[in-house]
Amino acid sequence: MKIMWTYIVAGLTIFGLMLLVGIGLRASQAGWIPIDTGTFYSLLSLHGVGMITAMAIAGLGLLWYLVDREIHLDERVAMLAFAFFAIGVVVVIVSVVFGHYGALWTMLYPLPFVGTTWPSWATGAWLLGVAAVMLGFMLICAQILGAILRSSGGLGSALGLDYVFGRKAFEAAGKHPPSPQMLAATVVSIDGLIGGASGLLVGIAMIAHWLDPHVVIDPLWAKNLTYQFGHTFANLTMYMAVAGIYVALPICTKRAYHSSIPLVVAWWGTLVFVIIAYFHHLYMDFVQWPAVQYIGEISSYLAAVPVVVVTVFGGLMLIHRSGMKWTLGSMFFFAGMIGWIVGGSAAILDATIPFNVDLHNTLWVPAHFHTYLLEGVFLFILGWVFVSLEQRAEAASSALVRWIVGLGIFGGGALFLLSFYVAGAAGVPRRYAVEPAPGPFWAGIATVGALLVLVGVLAALVEGIRLARMRAVGSTV
Amino acid sequence: MKPRTFGILVLALTLVAALVPFLDRHAELPIWQHHLLHAGLLAGGALAGIFITARARGSQGGNAFWLVPALLAPMMAMFAMWPSAYNYFEAHPSGHVLEHLLLIALAYITTASAESYAAGLGWIVGGAMVFMAVAAARGFGVSFGNGG
Numbered sequence: 001m002k003i004m005w006t007y008i009v010a011g012l013t014i015f016g017l018m019l020l021v022g023i024g025l026r027a028s029q030a031g032w033i034p035i036d037t038g039t040f041y042s043l044l045s046l047h048g049v050g051m052i053t054a055m056a057i058a059g060l061g062l063l064w065y066l067v068d069r070e071i072h073l074d075e076r077v078a079m080l081a082f083a084f085f086a087i088g089v090v091v092v093i094v095s096v097v098f099g100h101y102g103a104l105w106t107m108l109y110p111l112p113f114v115g116t117t118w119p120s121w122a123t124g125a126w127l128l129g130v131a132a133v134m135l136g137f138m139l140i141c142a143q144i145l146g147a148i149l150r151s152s153g154g155l156g157s158a159l160g161l162d163y164v165f166g167r168k169a170f171e172a173a174g175k176h177p178p179s180p181q182m183l184a185a186t187v188v189s190i191d192g193l194i195g196g197a198s199g200l201l202v203g204i205a206m207i208a209h210w211l212d213p214h215v216v217i218d219p220l221w222a223k224n225l226t227y228q229f230g231h232t233f234a235n236l237t238m239y240m241a242v243a244g245i246y247v248a249l250p251i252c253t254k255r256a257y258h259s260s261i262p263l264v265v266a267w268w269g270t271l272v273f274v275i276i277a278y279f280h281h282l283y284m285d286f287v288q289w290p291a292v293q294y295i296g297e298i299s300s301y302l303a304a305v306p307v308v309v310v311t312v313f314g315g316l317m318l319i320h321r322s323g324m325k326w327t328l329g330s331m332f333f334f335a336g337m338i339g340w341i342v343g344g345s346a347a348i349l350d351a352t353i354p355f356n357v358d359l360h361n362t363l364w365v366p367a368h369f370h371t372y373l374l375e376g377v378f379l380f381i382l383g384w385v386f387v388s389l390e391q392r393a394e395a396a397s398s399a400l401v402r403w404i405v406g407l408g409i410f411g412g413g414a415l416f417l418l419s420f421y422v423a424g425a426a427g428v429p430r431r432y433a434v435e436p437a438p439g440p441f442w443a444g445i446a447t448v449g450a451l452l453v454l455v456g457v458l459a460a461l462v463e464g465i466r467l468a469r470m471r472a473v474g475s476t477v
Numbered sequence: 478m479k480p481r482t483f484g485i486l487v488l489a490l491t492l493v494a495a496l497v498p499f500l501d502r503h504a505e506l507p508i509w510q511h512h513l514l515h516a517g518l519l520a521g522g523a524l525a526g527i528f529i530t531a532r533a534r535g536s537q538g539g540n541a542f543w544l545v546p547a548l549l550a551p552m553m554a555m556f557a558m559w560p561s562a563y564n565y566f567e568a569h570p571s572g573h574v575l576e577h578l579l580l581i582a583l584a585y586i587t588t589a590s591a592e593s594y595a596a597g598l599g600w601i602v603g604g605a606m607v608f609m610a611v612a613a614a615r616g617f618g619v620s621f622g623n624g625g
Contacts, residue, residue, distance in 0.1 A: 073541070074540075074541040074542075076541075076542075077541040077542065077544060080542075080545070135548060135549075135552075138548055139544055139545070139548060142544045142547065142548060142591070142594075142598065142602065143541055143544055145595075145598060145601065146538065146541070146544070146591070146594045146595030146598045147595065149595045149596065149597040149598055150538045150595045150596070154596075154597055155597060155601075190601065193601060193602065193605055194605060194608075196605075197551070197605035197606070197608055197609050198609075198612070200551070200552055200555070200609070201555060201609045201612055201613060201617070204552065204555045204556060204617075205613075205616070205617045205618075208556070208559060208560070208617075208618075212559075212561055214561045215559070215560050215561050215617075215618050216560075216618060216619065216620045217616055217617065217618075217620065218615060218616030218619060218620040218621055219620070220616075220621075221612075221615045221616025221617075221621075222616060225612065225616075
């Protein structure tokens with residue numbers, strides 16, 4: 001539990017700080033507060049990388065704990081990985097706050113090196129900081145995957161191959177398929193190592209270029225690797241948090257979430273396709289090999305749709321007529337599943353080439369990933385926190401608190417996200433400090449929505465502290 | 478053939494391949510070909526590490542701290558493939574052979590460490606390392622321009 005809470009509290013703390021930065025950015029785009037353009041892009045860089053890292057740290061804490069419940073994991077390795085994360089976060093903050101690095105989280109070559117308004121050391125610090133975060137992430141992935149391989153006797157069993165292709169003999173031998181949360185952990189750890197390898201390679205190439213400008217880099221190659229890592233890393237934050245559904249919903253509904261052949265096959269889809277779906281980020285790169293554009297489109301559907309449909313359908317079947325009490329924990333999980341579907345649908349709409357022609361690099365893009373992260377990953381993490389606290393104290397929150405939190409995080413969140421979608425559909429470009437009309441108007445609406453989210457988050461924080469301070473009378477999750 | 482014997486055989490062959498710069502002292506290869514040849518050496522070192530350290534599937538495995546060298550060694554291998562150093566190595570075969578031996582050692586450490594933690598993990602970590610080396614041939618120190 002210590003590791004889980006260390007990771008989750010750290011992740012949520014970074015999330016809170018980045019939420020404040022994000023509100024400032026939208027208020028600036030609305031023209032409500034003055035932020036000069038250089039500072040805007042520095043803060044946007046920090047907000048982007050900070051939010052993804054925050055969700056990854058919190059999600060890894062949850063995933064690590066779920067695996068540790070079934071297979072013992074060495075806490076010292078998790079703390080070493082945490083040290084990598086902490087060093088990375090501090091170094092990235094230094095590069096932004098003191099160095100004014102502003103080439104965004106994508107750090108697309110050659111942007112961090114050409115025509116910069118910040119010193120060279122800031123670019124180096126950014127690259128080293130991100131590399132430290134990647135190392136921490138890969139260390140946890142390798143630890144989890146190794147433990148799963150040891151306990152299951154091989155990758156085939158860990159992925160349920162023998163269960164799917166020889167079910168009768170499998171069940172006759174008294175074997176059990178991998179639990180849903182272990183399937184999620186296996187997929188996250190394998191794809192995390194593959195995506196991490198791409199990230200490290202492009203990171204090392206850019207560090208080499210930073211130290212020795214004679215080392216040239218192919219820009220298209222760098223973009224492919226950057227997005228292969230970035231897209232995979234961002235997507236995996238969701239799959240880490242989704243593992244919580246399989247354990248928390250059964251607690252809330254007092255029903256079991258079983259593995260099934262559709263669930264196992266759906267996770268295979270995610271395993272294979274989430275690492276090649278990134279091609280949809282390069283539709284506008286006309287020199288890219290055309291075949292991979294189609295692979296990107298098809299993979300975007302196959303990576304997300306099966307696992308969403310099977311998981312959410314299973315979740316709804318658990319909830320249906322279960323007499324589940326609507327506590328903050330169960331509310332967050334239920335709303336998180338809605339956010340996952342909405343954000344995922346918006347994502348694959350954008351990944352569909354005829355739509356992408358109009359939506360590419362508009363505010364539709366941040367619309368979908370803010371939905372995915374704020375109303376998906378973040379809610380699953382909060383859901384897990386509250387289910388844990390409610391179980392421990394055998395207590396629930398009052399209706400007033402649930403209304404305040406719900407109106408803030410769900411209502412404010414909907415307003416915040418709607419402004420992104422509408423502005424994106426109107427063609428307002430993303431990553432502009434000064435947006436063309438109707439961007440500033442919708443940025444104002446978004447700022448109001450984000451402030452309401454902040455109120456909801458603060459109410460949840462106070463309620464979480466209240467529950468945490470209550471005497472432990474129940475069981476741990 | 479036992480896995481350990483096979484691993485030693487692969488290691489011996491890879492070490493012999495590492496000596497090629499002594500045979501062809503005037504080779505001038507483009508960087509991308511260098512990277513691919515180095516990927517071959519890494520693959521040999523990685524396979525040797527897996528087969529020499531081979532554990533039975535599902536065995537208990539070792540200390541989780543084996544993961545630290547398993548992850549740091551591939552990074553060091555990529556730094557050892559520093560593209561602007563290749564001109565120097567082409568003119569200095571001894572240095573070039575030393576670089577090859579370093580790459581093989583790092584690949585061996587990668588997979589042997591991973592296998593020491595868990596049987597089967599060496600294949601995944603080693604595969605990721607070889608992928609990095611092969612992928613490097615397309616853009617690390619080289620630029621192919623539009624469409625390459």
